[in-house]
Structures are given as structure tokens and as C-alpha cells.
């Protein structure tokens with residue numbers, strides 16, 4: 001039997017005398033009618049449900065064999081099983097709750113249900129048991145035998161003291177009575193409604209029970225007869241015995257009808273037996289034949305039952321094996337599910353890893369492609385580099401050739417320039433001769449420069465070299481043959497032709513005055529004027545200077561006024577007379593020693609432009625009446641500059657304010673404090689001069705020569721310490737002359753610098769003497785000079801003169 005144990009654990013007390021046990025199946029529907037039959041027929045008794053549960057795990061599993069996880073699995077299965085059993089019992093109890101019987105349950109676990117039932121009967125000494133005879137589908141009204149293997153087995157093996165009712169589809173099919181039952185009707189099962197059941201069942205069971213009753217009746221007749229007549233022995237010999245297993249199973253009346261035995265029709269007949277022996281013998285013969293026939297039938301039945309039983313046993317065995325196999329299959333199923341879920345997880349992981357590997361491979365492929373591309377580009381670049389290197393080499397060679405060419409061109413250019421200058425000089429001499437001017441020199445040694453030279457000098461007109469832009473064009477700083485210059489690019493418009501332009505420029509180049517910016521040369525190609533560069537700032541910058549910038553002292557201002565007046569006087573007395581025409585503080589440049597240098601004189605006559613700015617307070621108002629710039633126009637502009645020097649006030653209303661201050665004898669009210677302590681008298685005198693210069697009528701304006709003398713009298717020697725705060729930081733000019741001012745032969749500052757064919761500048765006397773002594777080589781390089789031509793270096797000459805003026 002293996003592992004049979006009661007489910008629930010608690011010891012159950014069962015009053016077997018008062019309890020009807022009903023063996024129930026796992027399927028409630030199958031045992032429903034049986035349970036209800038018991039409840040209906042045994043009222044007053046307790047109904048105890050008897051259930052043998054076949055556990056999920058196979059019977060071969062023992063706790064000893066189980067280890068580790070399996071033990072755990074068994075526990076889980078047991079718990080699930082118990083739950084199942086409880087649910088099943090609850091369903092049955094629910095069913096019974098509709099009746100009013102008392103209920104109980106008795107459950108055990110076991111692989112073999114019939115053995116379990118038998119064991120329970122024995123263990124609890126069960127007296128009354130109701131169980132199914134067969135499944136409902138086997139039921140027919142003729143049914144008298146047990147069909148279920150379990151029922152047959154229980155019927156056979158159950159302790160004899162147990163009375164068992166076998167039912168099918170709610171009908172009592174068969175009763176296995178006990179010996180006690182037959183001997184003592186008192187111990188008969190407590191059927192209440194069985195009779196009525198039997199009534200209803202009577203017609204159904206009539207045929208089978210009738211046959212059995214007849215058989216018994218005949219037997220009893222025979223037994224009675226044998227007691228009377230030994231001659232009956234022969235009949236007994238032919239009477240077949242009941243099937244041993246059935247008769248010995250419980251001493252029960254297998255095939256015995258239930259309830260009080262009705263009197264058969266044959267019994268009525270027997271009571272009237274009697275008269276003649278012939279009839280009796282005939283009747284007995286008939287009976288014996290009849291008995292024999294039935295006995296044979298019974299024997300056949302028993303035989304077939306044995307066969308069925310044998311087959312049933314085989315089937316039981318097969319069932320057992322099947323169950324075990326099923327359990328194993330179930331367990332294997334569980335394992336398989338576990339394994340498959342693990343496998344699924346592993347497959348998922350594998351899939352993920354495959355995806356990752358795929359991505360990495362794709363990335364790798366991408367990188368490889370890029371690498372190939374880069375390698376391709378690299379090869380391209382390398383070939384390009386090789387090409388470029390080749391080109392560089394070619395260009396280098398070309399450059400060298402070009403440099404050689406440039407060198408030779410420069411040489412040629414210099415030669416041409418010399419030729420050109422010689423020719424120009426000759427042209428000038430010829431012009432003078434034509435004019436009848438026999439003077440040695442007019443002072444005009446102006447040089448013409450090519451556009452290339454100007455371009456080179458201004459670093460290709462580098463915007464950062466631009467000094468400013470006025471209405472007459474842009475001004476660039478430049479570097480021309482070691483001399484710093486300011487190149488003023490004139491606009492191309494203008495009414496006069498080239499010769500007229502040249503004529504006027506020539507006039508300007510002849511002008512030399514320490515307070516005028518020297519016009520060094522021109523570039524007719526680009527219509528530009530090349531001026532000496534003045535490195536400090538303009539008077540306008542001084543007027544505009546903020547608090548932290550040093551301003552001019554009153555002494556400096558009087559000196560500057562005198563210098564302007566002197567320069568103007570010089571221009572006006574020039575033949576022909578030169579009118580500045582655009583005099584204003586931005587045109588008064590101050591060099592590093594604050595020496596006045598008037599810029600751009602005469603340009604207004606050089607390039608007359610339309611529309612002079614009416615709003616410019618420096619412009620003579622009479623110009624707008626006459627349309628002509630005159631000497632008096634410059635005096636007016638000078639008067640305005642004087643007013644600014646005195647007051648450093650905004651130009652609008654400046655004349656009115658100063659006039660007012662003079663009239664009120666309160667000149668100090670308008671004088672510029674930042675210039676120091678103006679001597680009031682001098683301030684007043686200078687203010688009067690300024691007011692007179694600014695007279696509306698040009699005829700009322702004073703003569704500049706008179707003004708010059710007047711201002712000169714005002715001048716006082718400026719103490720060296722008078723402007724310590726203002727110009728203490730100003731650059732002190734070097735005591736030693738710059739090296740290029742010195743003649744390489746004499747080592748003295750040059751007075752008449754000349755450029756020789758070797759490109760060096762020498763003092764005229766020194767180089768002439770060198771050549772006169774028969775030298776044809778350069779005193780500097782000792783290389784042969786191409787010719788003995790000497791060209792004046794005007795730029796250097798001017799620079800030396802300036803430097804000397806500073807001392």
C-alpha cells in the first residue's frame with residue numbers, strides 16, 4: 001500500500017455505530033448521487049465522507065530518496081494536494097448542507113484507492129459503508145452486478161463486519177451484508193427509506209433478483225427434500241456450488257435482494273403440492289432440470305466474473321504502473337518546465353549577447369570603413385604633400401630667379417631714376433633758361449616717386465598705417481629711403497591738368513620754413529604728396545586732451561602763436577604768394593619739441609574743391625560772400641586759433657565771449673586755467689589781437705607783420721622748468737646724431753648728402769674727392785661702382801636739418 005496516512009493530522013473520533021460512511025470519488029459529480037442517497041436513506045445517522053486521495057507524487061518517492069530541492073518540491077506538492085482535498089471535501093459538505101444530516105470526513109492519502117478504503121474500514125472498524133457500484137454511464141435497469149474495479153475489490157477485501165451498499169446513479173445495485181445481519185436483524189443497517197427505494201427499483205431489478213430468489217427457493221426445497229428423502233442426493237450432486245471467491249468473500253448474499261423478500265409466485269405454487277407421485281416426480285424432475293440450468297448459469301456467471309476479476313487485476317496493475325508513470329511524467333513535466341524556462345532565459349541572454357556582438361561588429365565595420373577612408377585620405381594628403389613639396393621647390397627656384405630679376409630690375413630702376421632725375425634737372429634748367437632765370441637754384445629739389453615706391457613705402461597702404469582721412473584724401477605713414485614720411489593721397493578730381501598740378505606742386509616744394517611741414521616729393525602716378533612725418537600730435541589733439549593728458553602752458557601757446565604767424569607771413573610773402581586756405585588746429589602739427597609745423601599749405605589752390613564747409617568756424621565768413629580765399633582769410637583763421645589758444649573753449653560763441661570779457665575788463669574769466677597763470681595784461685593784449693584778426697571786414701584785419709612783432713614782444717624765454725608737469729615725459733632728443741646722418745668717410749654730420757652708385761650716401765665733398773682721386777670702387781664695399789653719378793639725398797638732408805633745428 002505504501003504511504004497511506006490520514007490527511008489533516010488530527011486524530012478523529014468516529015462513532016461507527018452511528019455513522020454511515022460514504023466513499024466518494026475525486027469528481028463530485030460522480031459521487032453526488034451516492035452521497036445524497038445516503039443522506040436521504042439514513043436520516044438520524046451521521047454521514048462521514050470517506051475519501052482516499054491519490055497524491056500527485058509517485059508512490060515510489062520516499063523521503064529517504066529525496067534530497068535537497070526535491071524534498072522541497074515534495075512539500076510543495078503535498079501542500080497543493082491538501083488544498084485540493086480540502087476544496088473537494090468542502091464541495092461535498094456544501095452538497096450535504098442542504099440536507100439536515102450531521103457530517104464528518106475521513107481522508108487518507110494513498111496510491112491505491114480500493115486498498116485505502118479497505119484499510120480505513122479495518123482501521124476504524126467501520127460498520128456501514130456506501131459506495132459506488134459503477135460509474136453512471138454503466139447503469140441500466142437490468143444492472144445487478146458491480147462494475148467498478150474498486151467496488152469489486154472493496155466488496156471482496158473489506159472486513160466482513162462491514163455492511164456495504166453499492167449504488168449506481170443513485171440506485172442501490174447490490175448490498176454486501178454481514179453474517180451478523182443475516183443472523184440478527186437488530187444489527188441490520190439503519191435503512192429508513194430504502195424500502196421505498198426498493199419499491200421504485202423493484203421493477204428495474206425484478207428480473208435479476210427474481211432469478212436469484214427462484215434459485216434459492218429451489219435449493220431450500222431440495223434441502224428440505226433431502227432431509228426427508230435421501231434419494232434427493234442425486235439431485236444434490238448435480239447442483240453447482242457458488243463461486244468460491246464470492247461465497248467466501250464475506251458470507252454475504254451476493255445477488256441477494258435488498259429488503260424483505262417478497263413471496264415469489266412459485267412459492268404460492270409450492271404450498272399447494274400434494275397428490276400423485278407421478279406428478280410430483282415430474283415436477284421434481286422439472287425442478288431439478290431447472291435448478292441445474294440455473295446452477296449452470298450461476299457457474300457461468302462466476303466463471304466470467306473470475307475472468308473479469310483477473311482482467312481487472314491486470315488492469316489494476318496497469319493502472320498502478322500508469323499512475324506511477326503519470327506521476328513521473330508530472331514530475332518530469334515540472335522539471336521540463338523549469339528547464340525550458342531556464343533554457344528560455346539562456347536563449348534570451350544568448351540573443352542579447354548576439355545582438356551586442358552584432359552591434360559591436362557593426363561598429364567595428366563602421367570604424368574599419370572610416371579607417372579605410374582615413375587611410376585613403378592620408379595617402380591623398382601624402383601625395384598632395386609630395387606635390388606641394390615639389391611645387392615649393394619649383395616656386396623656391398622661381399622665387400630665387402624672381403629675386404635675381406628684382407635685384408636687376410631695382411638696379412635698372414635706380415639707373416632709370418638717376419637718368420630721370422638728371423633729365424628732370426635738365427628740363428628745369430632749360431625751363432629756367434627759357435624764362436630767362438639764370439639763378440643757380442630756386443631751392444626746388446623736389447623728387448618724383450613711382451607708385452611702386454609709394455606702395456612699398458606704405459606697406460601696400462596697410463590700413464594700420466593710415467594716419468587719418470581729410471576732405472583732400474587719406475594720409476598714410478610711410479618709410480621712404482630711411483625717412484619717415486606722410487603720404488597724402490589726393491583725389492583725382494580737380495580742374496587743372498597735369499602740368500598745372502605739377503607747376504603748383506613745384507611752387508610748394510620750393511617753400512622751406514622751420515614752421516612748415518616740408519613737402520619732400522610727389523608721386524604724379526597716384527597724385528599723392530609726400531610730406532615730412534611729424535611724430536607728435538596736432539594742436540587740435542592738445543585742445544581736445546582730457547584731464548590726464550598734459551596741456552600746453554601759456555608760454556608755449558604764445559610761442560606757438562608766434563610760430564604760426566611767422567609761417568603764415570612767410571607763405572604770404574612767397575612769390576608767388578601761397579595762401580593756406582584751410583588753416584585750423586588739425587593743420588598745426590607739433591613735433592617732439594612742440595615746435596609748430598603748419599601742414600597742407602596751399603592744397604586748396606592745388607585742388608580746388610567745391611563747397612567749403614559753412615559750419616567750420618575757422619573759415620573766413622567773407623569767403624562765402626566773395627567765393628575767394630585771400631590772405632585775410634588766413635588771418636581770420638589765425639584769429640580763431642588765437643582765441644582757442646587763449647580759452648580752449650568750444651568755437652561756437654567763443655568770439656562773443658572773449659569780446660565780452662575784454663569789454664568787461666575781465667579777461668581772466670575766459671582764459672584757460674590749464675595753461676597756468678596767464679599774465680592778465682598779455683592775455684588781454686593777445687585777446688585784442690585775436691578779436692581784430694576775426695573782424696568781419698577783411699580790410700579791418702591787422703597786417704601779419706605787425707601782429708608778428710606784437711606777439712614776439714609778448715614772448716618770454718620759457719623756463720626749462722616752466723612745464724615740468726606738462727612735458728616731463730617727453731622724449732629728450734639724443735645728443736649724438738643718428739649714425740645714418742654721419743658721412744661714412746668723414747664721420748661727421750652731413751651738410752650736403754649725395755647718393756653714390758653703390759647705394760650709400762656720402763658728404764658731397766668727401767665722395768667727390770674719393771672719385772677725383774681715381775677711385776672707381778665703393779668706399780664701403782670696395783666693389784666696382786657702375787658709374788660716378790652722384791644724386792642729392794633730399795630726404796636725408798631735410799631730416800638732418802630738422803635734427804639740427806632741434807638743437
Ligand SMILES: Nc1ncnc2c1ncn2[C@@H]1O[C@H](COP(=O)(O)OP(=O)(O)OP(=O)(O)O)[C@@H](O)[C@H]1O
Pocket residue numbers: 467468469470471472473474475486488517531532533534535538582586587589599600
Ligand atoms: N605730415 C604729417 N605728419 C604727421 N601726421 C600727419 C601729417 N599729415 C597729416 N597727418 C595726420 O593725418 C591726419 C589727417 O590729415 P588731413 O590733413 O588729411 O586731414 P585733416 O587736417 O584732419 O582734415 P581736412 O584736410 O579734411 O581739413 C591729421 O589729423 C594728422 O594727424
